[in-house]
Amino acid sequence: METLVVGGTGTVGSAVVRALAEKGESVRAMARSPEKARDLPSGVRAIAGDLAKPETLNEAFAGVERVFLLNALGEHETDEGLAGVRAAKTAGAKRIVYMSVAMPPASEIIPHFASKIPVEEAVRDSGMEWTILRPNNFYQNDLRLREPIVQHGVYPQPIGGKGMTRVDVRDIADAAVRALTTGDHRGRIYGLHGPDALTGTETAAIYSRHLGRPVQYMGDDLDAWQKQVRGMMPEWMIRDLRIMYAFFQDHGFEATDEERTQQRAVVGHDPRTFDAFVAEVAQEWKQ
Structure with missing residues (x-):
């Protein structure tokens, strides 16, 4: 059985590709620019496809039986996610695993969270075997914050x-592989989180300890953050992320007890800690 990983060269998709390949699965990695897919594991086939251009999807999805679907933060997330579901159905895929986002109460005010709700509905109504993964903010988002x-x-x-309770993308990948390759998680929705609820100050302190130098939390001033990132990302994204960070500051973003219990069944092990993640990257960053 061949599995298509949408976004197979991105942060999460590449982790899913690696985890599937390590299990000896047949994997096809879809990317907008497959010629840039230089680091794919041996045997993985890169193929062109763009959720924003549905006409490119027929070839990418043709013949696959399982699909891991995600779509990156964008202005048209809902349309792109729905295009992915349609392409999977048209191709005759039997199983789909969709990576959505953790959705605590009232979080639908965040635009890119709300955009995933119609896609979740389409996945559930697709007629395919389905699993929905709802991860928290990724540890690996910090890799772009090295400077x-x-x-x-x-x-x-x-x-x-x-x-x-942020999460390691490798835990997301482990969950995706189990959902894709076993029948134990059909018709289930899983929240995916790390084990520790960390504040901005606590996060900075962990970096400080592992890097051996002072690291301070920048604080909660969203006006200052907006000025800092202006010019680095489009205005729609700044507005979206500002709403998200305001929600985090007002409510936090923690796993429920039920999510913690259910998560172990799909991930297969205890969640990786943020401390262990920082210990890894600090060794690289200090070189």
Whole structure:
């Protein structure tokens, strides 16, 4: 059985590709620019496809029996996600695993969270065997923050002081592989989280300890954050992320007890800790 991983060269998709390949599964990695897919595991086939261009999907999806679907943060997330579901159905895929986002109460005010709700509905109504994964904010999002953390001693993601159970993308990949390759998770929705609810200050302190130098949390001033990132991302994205960070600051973003219990069944092990993630990246960043 061949599995198509949509976004197979991205942060999460590449982790899913690696995890499937390690199990000896037949994998096809879809990317907008497959010629850039230089680091795919041996035997994995890169194929062109773009959810924003549905006419490119027929060839990418043709003949696959299982699909891991995600769509990146964008202005047209709902349309792109729905295009992926339609392409999977048209191709005759038997099983689909959709990566949505963790959705605590009232979080639908966040635009890119709300955009995933219609896609979840389409997945559930697709007639395929389905599993929906709802991960928290990724540890690996911090990899793009190396410069401010290492060179300026500042942790700049304004996640607030309530606490977030962020998650390692390798745990998402482990969950995806089990959902794709076993029949144990059909018709289930899983929240995916790390074990510890960390504040911005606590996050900075972990970086400080592992890097051996002071790292301070930048604070909760969203006006200051907006000024800092203007020019680095489009205005629609700034507005979207500002709403998200305001939600994090007001409510936190923690796993429920039920999510923690259910998560182990699909991930297959205890969640990786943020401390262990930072220990890994700090060794690279100090070189």
